[in-house]
Amino acid sequence: MAKQNIYDNDRFYEYFKNQRMNDINFNDVIESPIITEMLPPLEGKRVLDIGCGMGQHAKQYASKGALSVLGIDISEKMLGYANENNSADNITYRQMVFEDLDQLNERFDVITSSLAFDYVEDFSKLMKTIFDLLDENGVCVFSMSHPISTAYDGVYDRYTRTAEGERLYANLHNYGIEGVRHIHWIVDDYEVYHRKISTLINDIANAGFIIEECQESKLPEEIIKKHPDVFGGVIHQPDFIFFRCRK
Numbered sequence: 001m002a003k004q005n006i007y008d009n010d011r012f013y014e015y016f017k018n019q020r021m022n023d024i025n026f027n028d029v030i031e032s033p034i035i036t037e038m039l040p041p042l043e044g045k046r047v048l049d050i051g052c053g054m055g056q057h058a059k060q061y062a063s064k065g066a067l068s069v070l071g072i073d074i075s076e077k078m079l080g081y082a083n084e085n086n087s088a089d090n091i092t093y094r095q096m097v098f099e100d101l102d103q104l105n106e107r108f109d110v111i112t113s114s115l116a117f118d119y120v121e122d123f124s125k126l127m128k129t130i131f132d133l134l135d136e137n138g139v140c141v142f143s144m145s146h147p148i149s150t151a152y153d154g155v156y157d158r159y160t161r162t163a164e165g166e167r168l169y170a171n172l173h174n175y176g177i178e179g180v181r182h183i184h185w186i187v188d189d190y191e192v193y194h195r196k197i198s199t200l201i202n203d204i205a206n207a208g209f210i211i212e213e214c215q216e217s218k219l220p221e222e223i224i225k226k227h228p229d230v231f232g233g234v235i236h237q238p239d240f241i242f243f244r245c246r247k
């Protein structure tokens with residue numbers, strides 16, 4: 001089993017769920033539009049959603065005509081919500097950790113993951129496993145926290161600001177040191193892995209993939225202007241990075 005299952009911590013789950021349900025959240029406003037744009041047509045496809053959480057993406061993929069969607073996640077609470085609120089005939093939710101994906105006895109046309117690979121200790125192995133789980137010409141599209149955003153120790157402000165609080169520039173901490181970071185986010189000792197951009201690219205390529213597209217967080221200027229406190233950092237540092245990889 002993985003070391004951390006923080007989404008089953010009551011406090012963490014309630015906080016995350018409330019944020020995810022809020023109209024103005026990073027998942028729906030930044031992540032979802034970009035990953036949706038990068039996905040291939042899903043009609044008739046067998047889809048695997050890794051770290052499916054509360055099932056919002058799985059539901060969306062099922063309604064886009066996927067033949068089947070398998071959502072896997074470590075968290076009982078997240079899967080409980082998914083089963084209750086985002087189920088469909090062509091969706092199966094299963095409690096499973098990334099580390100056991102190589103035991104799946106199925107093949108997929110499209111493998112996707114939204115903001116879950118921050119928790120993977122062995123990214124290189126995961127990429128190889130995903131490559132093996134895809135049928136020939138299959139596609140993996142995923143998002144994760146951007147290496148610039150995980151180069152953070154949770155202690156200082158992410159931004160250097162003017163006396164009035166306006167963000168001047170983003171601060172990086174130990175970008176060149178990879179590995180697990182324990183920071184405070186909702187709870188103490190929240191665990192996330194930091195990797196350099198070159199490591200992500202090399203691990204994807206070494207697994208055998210062709211990288212077809214890479215994106216970083218972006219937002220229309222009017223949204224940033226409308227919610228400067230929430231999204232004002234996007235012009236200084238990308239929160240998320242996205243890849244579309246072809247087998």
Ligand SMILES: C[S@@+](CC[C@H](N)C(=O)[O-])C[C@H]1O[C@@H](n2cnc3c(N)ncnc32)[C@H](O)[C@@H]1O
Pocket residue numbers: 002004007027050051052053054055056057072073074075078096097098099113114115116119
């Ligand atoms: C930020 S949430 C994203 C959920 C969903 N993909 C979304 O976009 O709303 C990260 C998810 O990864 C799951 N996760 C973390 N570590 C995991 C592991 N080792 N194996 C499987 N899932 C894991 C968490 O339980 C959580 O549901």
